[in-house]
Amino acid sequence: MKPQIAELRRLIEGAAGVAIVAHERPDGDAVGSLVALTLCLQNAGKQVSSILADGVPSRFRFLPGSDEVQRTFPTDCDLLIAVDCSEFERTGFKSEDLPRSVDVNIDHHPTNTHFGAVNIVDPQAAATAEILFDLADPLGLDVDSHVATNLLAGLVTDTIGFRTANVTPKVLQVAARLIEYGAPLAEIYERSLNRRSFVAARYWGRGLSRLEQEDGLVWTSLTLEDRQHVGYTGKDDADLINLLSTIDGAEVTVIFIEQPGGTVKVSWRSRAGLNIAPLAAAFGGGGHHQAAGAMVTGDLEQVRERVISATRAIFESDSGKGK
Numbered sequence: 001m002k003p004q005i006a007e008l009r010r011l012i013e014g015a016a017g018v019a020i021v022a023h024e025r026p027d028g029d030a031v032g033s034l035v036a037l038t039l040c041l042q043n044a045g046k047q048v049s050s051i052l053a054d055g056v057p058s059r060f061r062f063l064p065g066s067d068e069v070q071r072t073f074p075t076d077c078d079l080l081i082a083v084d085c086s087e088f089e090r091t092g093f094k095s096e097d098l099p100r101s102v103d104v105n106i107d108h109h110p111t112n113t114h115f116g117a118v119n120i121v122d123p124q125a126a127a128t129a130e131i132l133f134d135l136a137d138p139l140g141l142d143v144d145s146h147v148a149t150n151l152l153a154g155l156v157t158d159t160i161g162f163r164t165a166n167v168t169p170k171v172l173q174v175a176a177r178l179i180e181y182g183a184p185l186a187e188i189y190e191r192s193l194n195r196r197s198f199v200a201a202r203y204w205g206r207g208l209s210r211l212e213q214e215d216g217l218v219w220t221s222l223t224l225e226d227r228q229h230v231g232y233t234g235k236d237d238a239d240l241i242n243l244l245s246t247i248d249g250a251e252v253t254v255i256f257i258e259q260p261g262g263t264v265k266v267s268w269r270s271r272a273g274l275n276i277a278p279l280a281a282a283f284g285g286g287g288h289h290q291a292a293g294a295m296v297t298g299d300l301e302q303v304r305e306r307v308i309s310a311t312r313a314i315f316e317s318d319s320g321k322g323k
């Protein structure tokens with residue numbers, strides 16, 4: 001057993017109260033990994049608080065156990081675990097909001113800063129959920145159908161339905177095991193990836209109406225006014241980026257989502273062979289080779305200008321090529 005895993009086992013055995021946090025603006029891997037680990041530790045007799053700064057997005061509320069997620073930390077706990085966070089700031093909390101510093105950091109982002117006292121980071125893993133599945137046995141934790149459902153939701157969403165280049169035979173073997181444990185693949189796929197609200201579709205329409213293309217680059221923006229006009233209450237792109245990245249010839253896709261207070265959320269997606277994680281890191285963000293993001297200060301116009309010109313440059317240099 002790796003020393004970090006033995007240490008995690010020791011920490012879990014010695015803890016009565018555990019708090020687990022995943023990242024702000026949570027995706028399916030953040031919610032699924034958080035809730036799966038929460039349920040495992042509850043089944044092992046621990047008192048567990050699961051926390052998301054932004055709460056659970058409606059599309060993931062079908063996940064069993066997701067209704068227990070809180071938005072704030074308890075005043076006290078013996079063990080604090082972060083899942084699917086590449087750096088501490090991704091939790092969406094300040095250190096003074098936490099009852100203790102992060103003991104354990106479990107993640108799969110190549111840009112992870114190893115901010116925990118114990119760090120279990122595997123950039124080869126397709127999702128944090130895959131790492132957690134592998135940890136269950138050595139940690140002596142049971143995977144039941146609810147745990148499996150949450151883990152499979154993490155795998156399905158982070159691989160966009162097993163479509164990303166990091167889907168190995170092992171990822172599909174893990175998925176098969178999770179289905180054997182009772183995870184309903186078709187329902188997870190439908191609810192967490194395919195289904196859209198009417199309002200989200202209208203929001204997409206605003207972004208699609210101003211879509212631009214130049215060589216292998218495709219981009220668009222979503223404004224505060226768009227969200228107000230259609231009544232979309234999220235601060236995200238409602239996953240429009242994944243639709244844009246299916247466009248023929250779009251080697252790199254970028255979306256700019258205007259935020260309140262003079263910042264812009266930028267999301268990048270690339271086809272296999274172009275690594276956009278360093279570009280996102282250069283703008284203060286991070287992510288994976290083919291999916292990365294950053295929160296950039298400035299107005300929409302300025303940020304678009306800066307980001308598009310920097311993104312154009314990765315086609316011209318070799319820095320984005322290879323893995």
Ligand code: 5GP
Pocket residue numbers: 086087090111266267268284285286287288291292293294295
């Ligand atoms: P998305 O573009 O869907 O928000 O995120 C794509 C990937 O980039 C995810 O793996 C996510 O964790 C990462 N990412 C998105 N925004 C940020 C950010 O502001 N900071 C960091 N470090 N990573 C981000």
Ligand code: MN
Pocket residue numbers: 029030084108127128158
């Ligand atoms: Mn993830």
